[in-house]
Amino acid sequence: MAQMRYREALNAALREELARDxxxxxxxxxxxxxxxxxxxxxxxxxxxxxxxxxxTPISENTIVGVGVGAAMTGxxxxxxxxxxxxxxxxxDQIVNHAAHIHYxxxxxxxxxLVVRMPQGAGHQLGPTHSHCLESLFLHVPxxxxxxxxTAADAKxxxxxxxxxxxxxxxxxxxxxxxxxGEVPEEDEHLVHFGRARVARxxxxxxxxxxxxxxxxxxxxxxxxxxxxxxxxxxxxxxTLRPLDLDTILASxxxxxxCVIVEEGWPHGGVGANLAALISEQAFDDLDAxxxxxxxxxxxxxxxxxxxxxxxxxxxQVAAAALALLGLAPAAGAGRAG
Amino acid sequence: xxxxxxxSPLEPPQQQSSARxxxxxxxxxxxxxxxxxxxxxxxxxxxxxxRAKVGGFLxxxxxxxxxxxxxxxxxxxxxxxxSTYRSHGHALVRGTPxxxxxxxxxxxxxxxxxxxxxxxxxxxxxxxxxxxxxxxxGNLPIAAGIALASDLKGADEVTLCTFGDGAxxxxxxxxxLNIAALxxxxxxxxxxxxxxxxxxxxxRHSAVxxxxxxxxxxGVPGMRCDGMDVLDTHAVVAEAVARVREExxxxxxxxxxxxxxxxxxxxxxxYRTKEEVARWRERDPLPAFAALLAREGxxxxxxRQRIDEQAIARVDAxxxxxxxxxxxxxxxxxxxxxxxxxEVRGRYSLETSADRAAxxxxxxxxxxxxxxxxxxxxxxxxxxxxxxxxxxxxV
Numbered sequence: 050m051a052q053m054r055y056r057e058a059l060n061a062a063l064r065e066e067l068a069r070d071x072x073x074x075x076x077x078x079x080x081x082x083x084x085x086x087x088x089x090x091x092x093x094x095x096x097x098x099x100x101x102x103x104x105t106p107i108s109e110n111t112i113v114g115v116g117v118g119a120a121m122t123g124x125x126x127x128x129x130x131x132x133x134x135x136x137x138x139x140x141d142q143i144v145n146h147a148a149h150i151h152y153x154x155x156x157x158x159x160x161x162l163v164v165r166m167p168q169g170a171g172h173q174l175g176p177t178h179s180h181c182l183e184s185l186f187l188h189v190p191x192x193x194x195x196x197x198x199t200a201a202d203a204k205x206x207x208x209x210x211x212x213x214x215x216x217x218x219x220x221x222x223x224x225x226x227x228x229x230g231e232v233p234e235e236d237e238h239l240v241h242f243g244r245a246r247v248a249r250x251x252x253x254x255x256x257x258x259x260x261x262x263x264x265x266x267x268x269x270x271x272x273x274x275x276x277x278x279x280x281x282x283x284x285x286x287x288t289l290r291p292l293d294l295d296t297i298l299a300s301x302x303x304x305x306x307c308v309i310v311e312e313g314w315p316h317g318g319v320g321a322n323l324a325a326l327i328s329e330q331a332f333d334d335l336d337a338x339x340x341x342x343x344x345x346x347x348x349x350x351x352x353x354x355x356x357x358x359x360x361x362x363x364x365q366v367a368a369a370a371l372a373l374l375g376l377a378p379a380a381g382a383g384r385a386g
Numbered sequence: 387x388x389x390x391x392x393x394s395p396l397e398p399p400q401q402q403s404s405a406r407x408x409x410x411x412x413x414x415x416x417x418x419x420x421x422x423x424x425x426x427x428x429x430x431x432x433x434x435x436x437r438a439k440v441g442g443f444l445x446x447x448x449x450x451x452x453x454x455x456x457x458x459x460x461x462x463x464x465x466x467x468x469s470t471y472r473s474h475g476h477a478l479v480r481g482t483p484x485x486x487x488x489x490x491x492x493x494x495x496x497x498x499x500x501x502x503x504x505x506x507x508x509x510x511x512x513x514x515x516x517x518x519x520x521x522x523x524g525n526l527p528i529a530a531g532i533a534l535a536s537d538l539k540g541a542d543e544v545t546l547c548t549f550g551d552g553a554x555x556x557x558x559x560x561x562x563l564n565i566a567a568l569x570x571x572x573x574x575x576x577x578x579x580x581x582x583x584x585x586x587x588x589x590r591h592s593a594v595x596x597x598x599x600x601x602x603x604x605g606v607p608g609m610r611c612d613g614m615d616v617l618d619t620h621a622v623v624a625e626a627v628a629r630v631r632e633e634x635x636x637x638x639x640x641x642x643x644x645x646x647x648x649x650x651x652x653x654x655x656x657y658r659t660k661e662e663v664a665r666w667r668e669r670d671p672l673p674a675f676a677a678l679l680a681r682e683g684x685x686x687x688x689x690r691q692r693i694d695e696q697a698i699a700r701v702d703a704x705x706x707x708x709x710x711x712x713x714x715x716x717x718x719x720x721x722x723x724x725x726x727x728x729e730v731r732g733r734y735s736l737e738t739s740a741d742r743a744a745x746x747x748x749x750x751x752x753x754x755x756x757x758x759x760x761x762x763x764x765x766x767x768x769x770x771x772x773x774x775x776x777x778x779x780x781v
Contacts, residue, residue, distance in 0.1 A: 074538065100538060106568065111527040111561035118531020121516065122466070124538060126531075145521050146528065154509035154517060155500025156722035190723050214725035 058204035077129030113142040133168040147216040148191030167221040179349035181313035198263035200230035205240030243291035251280030269366035305336040406617035421451040449646035452671035456619025471506035473518030480515040485707035494711035523556030533571040552583025567605030601638040613643030
């Protein structure tokens, strides 16, 4: 094991896969000379040259489309979109083409493309630069969606994504780039898609946290244990498509209670989807309704005090868990806004 | 803004004998055969649409055969061709059997996209026909990506990317031409200027109507060909392909042409006059080329007749093949959403595959009796349906 930052783990994954497979090519805005807006690709241009590490114009839809065409004809492109906010410009290529070409053309073509992008609020960037949009991508058949919360998963999932034959939306988090974690050192550290990480075991309540919210959930679980004697089981799905529903259902069968924590909006969100699945498939296991802690249902405000209350923090997660256990008032406990 | 009903500023190029030299006899004959096949195929596709054998939208290439054949025949086998939602002719010119193209229109399992794509989404990987695309301008970035792969593999393949005049206003046009010029990608961009973006005339949708110039500020030089003349189209596109292959930089070719039919079958064509269509029909590329070949002694009149009969027979066979091909099985509904390897864990979709197959079968039996449409397609204006049923040309 090595201590590594999340961004360094991603960098290592890219470096290893570039070295392993000459079909891998990186494209994105400022990923080369500049080293990446978040320094994820630092040093790769120098090591692999400008044919394989390509700075692009600011043309998100076209960059993704170039990735689609290159993937159809034998390359394994990894496209970096500077942030998830700009992926909205590329939705045509992502949904109409990357996701659907394999199906639409009767299985003749494959699109082994990875589109990487960070999401997240917290840096006072206002409504257009603070999105958490996992659920938009999760919605689309044909896409795989990964959202690693740890350095180890960042590396292992990215390596798997690059080797997968399907288009992968790889959602990083701006606030996780500097976070350190233990990362296995071997070259073949792969994390398979569709396997949730049980971050902490517990028998009283299941807390599912997505992306950065997996860490928030872990901290809330520590508070629940230290201050309330409540043992929360924290599950990080790691990939949202495919989804390891079995691990979540097994946990709910044990705890009979579930809180889902996500940074994105509540309507049609990851939690809405997961709550529906749990109530459809584990209704008899539940002793209380599934609770959600989500971002506020508003565009992200700039002003710091407003931004702070517009996405979830540990106290709201802990309060939601306690409310499910009848240890705290239920009304509005879980909502960030 | 021009007033409604203003005459189209673009009159057809003057009728003329092509200034271009004829290719060898066998080559010329094959071009005529393929143009004829496309024409007859499209006519039958329209009839089949009127009989509700074909669903959805149907965009026909009648009038654009010289543009299709002249440009595609400038390619080598290993070169790529990528097209739009008006793509039956592009599949046929690449050698996809008409049987499989018709079966795709019929939504059958033997369709060239397995019945998943329909008219707008033809595909033939083996013949390097990289697809029809339903989104205007959506294919341009993909063409650049294909060319990037060729470039990185060290292959000297060229990609020919066709799109309409309407697509030249999409963001992907500027973005893709820029990146292709910047990265020196081997793409021939061919704007098939058929004078209309759906029902909006060129002068009403593009500030610059000299489309070959639209790439200049992006570092992409332009050329123009008479898209009603297969020889001129071939000569110009062949020059473009050679330049691109040699110089490793993109070129834009404007092919000036005209579609004789509506944008799709559901188009009452109120945006143009019958007289305008008639003027362009005088330049119909198919009889013009046939007449030229007869004048030059390349083919006899009887052979011209035989080529037409063969095309009709082939299209008849394609219709029979499509009729006989089964619809895809309900259990196949979820096939090819993902490439699944041996180790699959987790839910790619919301149900297990066994559940999905059972559900699909149940849904199919529930839908029984209202599945295949029996009546004429009510998407078509009635007068068009009548005209097609009577075998008339609509002008």
